[in-house]
Amino acid sequence: MPIRGIPKSRTVRSERLRIVSLWLEVIMVLLRVCVVVALVLSSIGQVTVLKVEGKVETVMEKMVERMVEKVVKHHLNGCHLIFLTTTTRSPLVSSIIRQLGVVGVVADVTVESGDRLWGDQRTTCRAVILLTHNNNNNNNNNTNLLLSHVERIGLYKRSEVVVVGVGLREDVKNVLLHPSLRNTAHALYLAFTPHTTTTTTTPFTTLTSTSTSTSAPTPHDTTSHETDQFRNFQGHMLRLTAVNYFPYVTFERETEEQETPVTFTDSVDVRILHTFTKKLNISYKVRDAPNRTWGAYKDGVFYGMMGKLYREEADMCTSSGPTPSRFKAVDYLRIHPSDHTIVTSLQPALLPQYLAIVTPFSDEVWLSLLGGVVGWSVIMWALQLVWTRMVAGGGRGIPFSKALMFGWGALLEQTYPDPSLSVSGQLLVGWWLVFCVVITTGFRSSLVAHLTVQGKAEPIDSFEDMVAQKGWRWGTEETLFKGAHVEYFAISQDPVVQKANSDLESLGWKEGLRKVQDGGYSFFAFKNFIRFIVGSYFTDANGRSPFYIGKRGLSAIHFLGWYFR
Template identity: 45%
Template sequence: MVAVAAIVVGAVPVVSQDLNLPVEQVGVDVGMMVGQVVEHHLTGCHLVLITTTQHSHTFSNIIRQFSEDVEAGMVVDAGWAFSQNQLTQDNLVQGLWGDSRTTCRGLILDLTISNSIDVAFRFLESAKLWKHSETRVVVVGGTAGVKDVLLHHSLRNTVHALYLALHDLTLHTSAHLGKLGLRTVLPQEDSLSERVLLYRRCLYCNNGQADVQLILQKTLSQGLFQDQFQNFRGHRLRIVTVPYFPYMDYVRRRDVRGGIVEPRDSLDIRIITSFSHVLNFTIDLFAEPDRSFGDERDGNFSGMIGQLQREETDFSTIVAPTTGRLKVVEYLRAYPSDVMAVTSLKPSLLPAHLSLIRPFSGDLWFALLWSVVAWGVLMWVLQRVWQLVAGGRSVKFNTALLYGWGALLEQPPRDPSVSASGQMLVGWWLVFCLVIATGFRSSLIAHLTVQGKSSSLDYFEDLVSQGNWRWATEPWLYKGAAYEYFAKHTDPVVNQIFKGMEVMEADEALQKVMAGGFSLIDFKNYISVIVASRYTDSLGNTPFYISNKEISVLAAFGWGVR
């Protein structure tokens, strides 16, 4: 995770009057404080300074501090940016956060004019600050707007946020702090400065909700940005899910589409339960109404990914990453991907009376027949040529052909050869017949001992080669990443599977599988559970065969995070 900082400078002139200090001195103080934060926490970061006015002492002093220490950065006038055409704004936002090599970013937002806060936050929203949840926000300004700024919707995904406010003496009284509704952390050390107070946005300190703390520390060198994810303090997370056992399973509490569901024992629930005990959070589990992982249309997603994209939920259970999905959600890898398998009827026993021909395949039987004919023709031609040259008796064609066949059956008739070349040809044919007969005899014994079975269907190629074979998959699966695999694949076999794919529920498809000539394509872990629980007897017998060959479709499984 990259570190991003946002320093928000607020309405300081009002407080400077309370302290009877010159405006110039206030600007110097703020500039020095910001410089300390940058020096200790943002060294080497790509910094962006956004202001709504370039005519303030605060702005000038911040620029003066950065001119000495900052290696790279940008200065943007939010009001000017909004006055430009859309193309200029898009180009500005595109280069605002640096490039993919930027590992640390800083944003400084000058809100010296108190009525410019709305303009500044509108710009932050258009610049998609909410996509950079690692942003470290340091707010500098008056105490009146602390809570409004630190809890502003534009900072909803910001993990770290600080607010440097000019010191108002009345804030020392606990009664006044209570009126502001600010939570207080008061260490033993002296205050940070006689004129500056430090506030921090805490994500879960108000019974699991975001709130603001007042912090009095001696320096800005350490302890400003703490890990806030060790204790969620009972925060309630909203989780969207689809049933996909063994990864996720639930029972609906009531017959309402997309309502809260009751989780059942499954892998994701075990992991979430373990995390909740350690990190102290609770969950509300919601079913995705259409049981959809997420399909993209014009950059907008449906299903679980769509809820994350619209920030309607905090995270989703198991989902596969794709190029499009990774543009709108974060992804936590949890499992290796489930592979696809072909579910068909178990291979059946072959008829016993066909054991005599099963030792050799059809191609080999055809090759043997062709060999007998070819040898007989060659034998007859050689003997015929010898007769024409040297004289002597002739050899009939049927005699040569029957000798070749008889030798193959180990019952050869009288040797028909009348020449040395014919005898040589007969000798090699006898050797060939010995090899073939030995192989046939041993294979025949094996087939008579163990009855053969029909071939199993393991690959997509096996389905395509069957002829008049049909296949299907489930409607909830044939969406999102799995659908993209079939729709965009360049292999001709996969394209043929895609064109012939039918869509139906698992139970309906398995009934068709039992009728024959049909297969179900589904994720292996998922369909294995269904077959074992619904179609297997107490002795472990089942009519289905789930292919041992694995077909990888997805890269990995994990959780999606908004």
């Protein structure tokens, strides 16, 4: 029965409101249950979906954004960033870029190939961020696909590039120990940590790896940094390959087989290497170079020591020369200045004794003296002829032969009648006699010197002198001509070098110097090498040697240095 004074319609309305409020309470309880269930699911590794500003994002993606932002802001600020992911137009990458734009970091996500991918030369640092995690069941395949792309873009050639990986914990070894990162100096991996229930706890474990270690990565506190990691390599083993070439590198082979282990002996490079290894705590194993050569570049293939480096079968090689092709394949460290290639020939032969009478003056002086006698005679004859016709009232003057014989006789200190007819003629004769005294005095003193010390033929001082010899042959040291010299002689546009290369023989230093002793032959090699050979084996106690080492060498190699893969 309706209550008196209250309309029936109002009673029905209040009843309905009470029912609605009860249903709302039920819905709130159900929502709370859903939240609890969601938290439980997140605690066992599931991902909770939240709604943020109208966009659906996962908690884990939000954590990735924040973690990458912190790493970039504190350690890669101002660097050229390269994001690599297997997802086309990844929303995660776009969101990270927006976040990085807030902190003022310049980011470039254009995926290209070649040098353009790494930014211009003004970029002070570069970093690659690998987003390996994907919300599908083929995460391992995605990681392998991503790392194979890293190999293709040539990251192994850029050890200075910082690599930051983000993904699952089980991918740590696959990423940090992947061959594409074999030369990377700084690598950081942010691994998802399971059983994280709140966003206040960072769901990542930081693992690091460097190029000096091949062991499994270990958890690492990002607040502490090994700033001196390149001052102590903790005994890291380097694989070396070397060519025996004194004075730079000398060693003893264990066997005569190819690429046999060797033991260094005292030499320039070995002393420098011992200093490096002691300071940096590095160990090494060294083997003889393939074919015992530095390695030429033929038909797109490196041979010898360079080939071993290019195939990454060795980490470093001893001193070698630079070439354009080598710069494209390996890195280098300059160690020694340029060592010129010089020519070795026989000592200049003694001139015959009968030539002593002409050797006091050079050919130019003799020709000038002959021209001076004739010129003086012509002037003397013409001057006397003019004087007799214009002053003396006529006459024939003096014969030209008389003036010529007087001038020549004065040089030979032979008396002859004075041809002068006037004061001007006498003045001309007087100056000629003074000139003859100077010339004869110089000739006499030089003649005595040449008779005392017998003269020698002109030595072969340079490649120009060598190729100018008629009927001459030449060769070079066979080890020398299996490296950078091959490319230099092959591509040089210098006519002298082209001529030397066209008739060149390659042989050992013993056979080469024997041919030099036989005559008509020159042998060229590095200056420091050939000077040691001649000084040690072909020089007596008085410093006399049958060989003459040229003074002007050929700078075919600008410097010598160590090369690294």
